[in-house]
Amino acid sequence: xxxxxxxxxxxxxxxxxxxxxxxxxxxxxxxxxxxxxxxxxxxxxxxxxxxxxxxxxxxxxxxxxxxxxxxxxxxxxxxxxxxxxxxxxxxxxxxxxxxxxxxxxxxxxxxxxxxxxxxxxxxxxxxxxxxxxxxxxxxxxxxxxxxxxxxxxxxxxxxxxxxxxxxxxxxxxxxxxxxxxxxxxxxxxxxxxxxxxxxxxxxxxxxxxxxxxxxxxxxxxxxxxxxxxxxxxxxxxxxxxxxxxxxxxxxxxxxxxxxxxxxxxxxxxxxxxxxxxxxxxxxxxxxxxxxxxxxxxxxxxxxxxxxxxxxxxxxxxxxxxxxxxxxxxxxxxxxxxxxxxxxxxxxxxxxxxxxxxxxxxxxxxxxxxxxxxxxxxxxxxxxxxxxxxxxxxxxxxxxxxxxxxxxxxxxxxxxxxxxxxxxxxxxxxxxxxxxxxxxxxxxxxxxxxxxxx
Amino acid sequence: xxxxxxxxxxxxxxxxxxxxxxxxxxxxxxxxxxxxxxxxxxxxxxxxxxxxxxxxxxxxxxxxxxxxxxxxxxxxxxxxxxxxxxxxxxxxxxxxxxxxxxxxxxxxxxxxxxxxxxxxxxxxxxxxxxxxxxxxxxxxxxxxxxxxxxxxxxxxxxxxxxxxxxxxxxxxxxxxxxxxxxxxxxxxxxxxxxxxxxxxxxxxxxxxxxxxxxxxxxxxxxxxxxxxxxxxxxxxxxxxxxxxxxxxxxxxxxxxxxxxxxxxxxxxxxxxxxxxxxxxxxxxxxxxxxxxxxxxxxxxxxxxxxxxxxxxxxxxxxxxxxxxxxxxxxxxxxxxxxxxxxxxxxxxxxxxxxxxxxxxxxxxxxxxxxxxxxxxxxxxxxxxxxxxxxxxxxxxxxxxxxxxxxxxxxxxxxxxxxxxxxxxxxxxxxxxxxxxxxxxxxxxxxxxxxxxx
Numbered sequence: 087x088x089x090x091x092x093x094x095x096x097x098x099x100x101x102x103x104x105x106x107x108x109x110x111x112x113x114x115x116x117x118x119x120x121x122x123x124x125x126x127x128x129x130x131x132x133x134x135x136x137x138x139x140x141x142x143x144x145x146x147x148x149x150x151x152x153x154x155x156x157x158x159x160x161x162x163x164x165x166x167x168x169x170x171x172x173x174x175x176x177x178x179x180x181x182x183x184x185x186x187x188x189x190x191x192x193x194x195x196x197x198x199x200x201x202x203x204x205x206x207x208x209x210x211x212x213x214x215x216x217x218x219x220x221x222x223x224x225x226x227x228x229x230x231x232x233x234x235x236x237x238x239x240x241x242x243x244x245x246x247x248x249x250x251x252x253x254x255x256x257x258x259x260x261x262x263x264x265x266x267x268x269x270x271x272x273x274x275x276x277x278x279x280x281x282x283x284x285x286x287x288x289x290x291x292x293x294x295x296x297x298x299x300x301x302x303x304x305x306x307x308x309x310x311x312x313x314x315x316x317x318x319x320x321x322x323x324x325x326x327x328x329x330x331x332x333x334x335x336x337x338x339x340x341x342x343x344x345x346x347x348x349x350x351x352x353x354x355x356x357x358x359x360x361x362x363x364x365x366x367x368x369x370x371x372x373x374x375x376x377x378x379x380x381x382x383x384x385x386x387x388x389x390x391x392x393x394x395x396x397x398x399x400x401x402x403x404x405x406x407x408x409x410x411x412x413x414x415x416x417x418x419x420x421x422x423x424x425x426x427x428x429x430x431x432x433x434x435x436x437x438x439x440x441x442x443x444x445x446x447x448x449x450x451x452x453x454x455x456x457x458x459x460x461x462x463x464x465x466x467x468x469x470x471x472x473x474x475x476x477x478x479x480x481x482x483x484x485x486x487x488x489x490x491x492x493x494x495x496x497x498x499x500x501x502x503x504x505x506x507x508x509x510x511x512x513x514x515x516x517x518x519x520x521x522x523x524x525x526x527x528x529x530x531x532x533x534x535x536x537x538x539x
Numbered sequence: 540x541x542x543x544x545x546x547x548x549x550x551x552x553x554x555x556x557x558x559x560x561x562x563x564x565x566x567x568x569x570x571x572x573x574x575x576x577x578x579x580x581x582x583x584x585x586x587x588x589x590x591x592x593x594x595x596x597x598x599x600x601x602x603x604x605x606x607x608x609x610x611x612x613x614x615x616x617x618x619x620x621x622x623x624x625x626x627x628x629x630x631x632x633x634x635x636x637x638x639x640x641x642x643x644x645x646x647x648x649x650x651x652x653x654x655x656x657x658x659x660x661x662x663x664x665x666x667x668x669x670x671x672x673x674x675x676x677x678x679x680x681x682x683x684x685x686x687x688x689x690x691x692x693x694x695x696x697x698x699x700x701x702x703x704x705x706x707x708x709x710x711x712x713x714x715x716x717x718x719x720x721x722x723x724x725x726x727x728x729x730x731x732x733x734x735x736x737x738x739x740x741x742x743x744x745x746x747x748x749x750x751x752x753x754x755x756x757x758x759x760x761x762x763x764x765x766x767x768x769x770x771x772x773x774x775x776x777x778x779x780x781x782x783x784x785x786x787x788x789x790x791x792x793x794x795x796x797x798x799x800x801x802x803x804x805x806x807x808x809x810x811x812x813x814x815x816x817x818x819x820x821x822x823x824x825x826x827x828x829x830x831x832x833x834x835x836x837x838x839x840x841x842x843x844x845x846x847x848x849x850x851x852x853x854x855x856x857x858x859x860x861x862x863x864x865x866x867x868x869x870x871x872x873x874x875x876x877x878x879x880x881x882x883x884x885x886x887x888x889x890x891x892x893x894x895x896x897x898x899x900x901x902x903x904x905x906x907x908x909x910x911x912x913x914x915x916x917x918x919x920x921x922x923x924x925x926x927x928x929x930x931x932x933x934x935x936x937x938x939x940x941x942x943x944x945x946x947x948x949x950x951x952x953x954x955x956x957x958x959x960x961x962x963x964x965x966x967x968x969x970x971x972x973x974x975x976x977x978x979x980x981x982x983x984x985x986x987x988x989x990x991x992x
Binding site: 121122178179181182185243244284286288290295296297298299300301302303304305306307308309310312313315316317319320323325327356359363364365366367368369370377380381384386387388389390391392393394395396397398399400401402403404405406407409410412414416447448483484485486512513514515516517 | 741
């Protein structure tokens, strides 16, 4: 590939920024919340239209039990390799609504930033990667590899129907490397690459003791499910936050020496994390390195929500009939969500907190690619070209995705690219956003990767 | 008073039942939720109209800082005593709305029951006591005592502005006994009399650690306020439910021998409580007597609500920015809510759970009248006349009210009458209700009391 052709493609990305921001905003206006089964088909249709428009052979793919996925391909004559691109078009619920400055599905643009539920996670990356292909084709050239885009609609609820599909469609998704989901740069502009994901077990625990809320004067006699729930939750960790479920850490595999050496070269700024998160302290060791290690390799038991009784304005003297909590466990290699669930059940039974109903919402294994794999290398090189900085390479991101299906089932090495997000994008949080500058850069990076892989 | 005159009055109550049910329903349709400062003036105006209509000299009374109260009097020439009647026209919030079969402010009538927020607590009692006076006057006679009705609009938020008013208006409310708020019968039809109330300290504890909800993948580093709150709440009681705040029980005065002897004569059926509450077990000793003693004399620390993070449908992997709980402490003689608040503050500081904001919503002292006082005796006699059964006489009810202002400040012995409610009236709960039969009986009982006191 000639250098001037690359320059032409990057320049095309600048020209395509505005029209693709419009497409992105339009896609963000479709409230495709998978947890609520909302507008998923509509989002898929809109996305398919964009895929066709940029020159992909794109179609809806039936995922039995779930919403349709999208599959689009561009065969490149003579190409030896195939690059798979994985994304998802579904988004998290927008709650708490009252904390959004603008409607989460209005895709408001302010000061060069687009604000919308899903703009960072993960619609921005999808659209930027489609724009990248258009920029290449507009330059009259082709990618260096065959391209396959796969975009699912259930990632935010743990891709429950994807495993069965993947096991039956091994050929469709066959590839030599996979550009995963999204990614971002550090506040200082250093590109971030993540070669793995944590696993996830998401459960809701419920205790119900009566058929209605009661006047709280009955408290001397009537059991309060909120008390039982507090006891049950409290037993999951000790006062220092160490998880107390028996055997929880048994299967954890420590990071390899190669991974630990690579970690040393990465840059991580906890101060910046504190600043944008609006917190005044962080947990654990004060060393930046230790904190990076925790974020990358530590399994967690996190309270996503607690709900019981009266939560409105002022006071109401009531004895609740029901109490629930939503908990997520982020899991690290070689923990298995089914095994952790069994251990959680045993823990709750052994401690005899009464009848606790357990509903499982997500169950995903962790996954990790080789940090020296082709895809990591290609993302690194193309990131250097576009961002002019050596990327951080993390063995795992702190979040989750169905990467195990691709790495462990299909044998495809995967890596998060640089994406279009920034540290303060607010994944899953109110006022989720990306900057248009990052969006355009991300488009350029994806294009450079497609020309290098 | 002649027996046939009493029969005339009781028969008038039957005739007045329908029109007073209409007035009650109309009053219940005004959503006078004091916690939300809602429709209080409207409810007061409507109530004043009914008071005037039945023949009272009624007026609005300014309560500085709070909604107007109502005062109505009927001087009776030659009467030696004065009977004060205390009620409140405000109601609890109707939440959780989704559990109501009919709109909480529609005052729907089904199978002889009226369903509405506040119909039991406490609008039914007010209207029945006004109907009682009308029944007497319609018979061409007068009550045996001067009557004073006092109806406030802030009981459900702990009557915060009443103490100052009471201390300045001692003359206005001077009386020889006070018929308190409401009351009910046991499921077997035995009238219930309560000569006291528990005190109340109602607080909200809040922990805020960030300025927005975060993606839960930050859990290894970012403190989760829900965890801190669970620890803080969990520390308030031990595994067996004993309150662990240092000194909490120090000032409790045990019931007197006379009270304990009276308790022995009362009838209490825990099975019936379990049935209507829809619970399968109760706390503590299995003996009915012990349970009655707990309900009457035990101070409690009750979780009214817990709120943090995501509470919607399905899953959302979020690290909450804030966690809150609403707690009520029911207090017994000689506990002081200010003292308990100080001990709670100290407990939370000593345990070092981080910064916990404490908001106080209610602070009321317990109060108790003599179970041999004139008012208790008059209620007992008139209840026997109307219900044909010897009442239970409880030294205290399990709930709260500003009785201390009347008993301890003004020196007026007070007692809950039989009222219009039943065991399953669902005070503060969804589908609050009274039966029309109980309403009419309650009217008769109030009339008999007004002719006996």
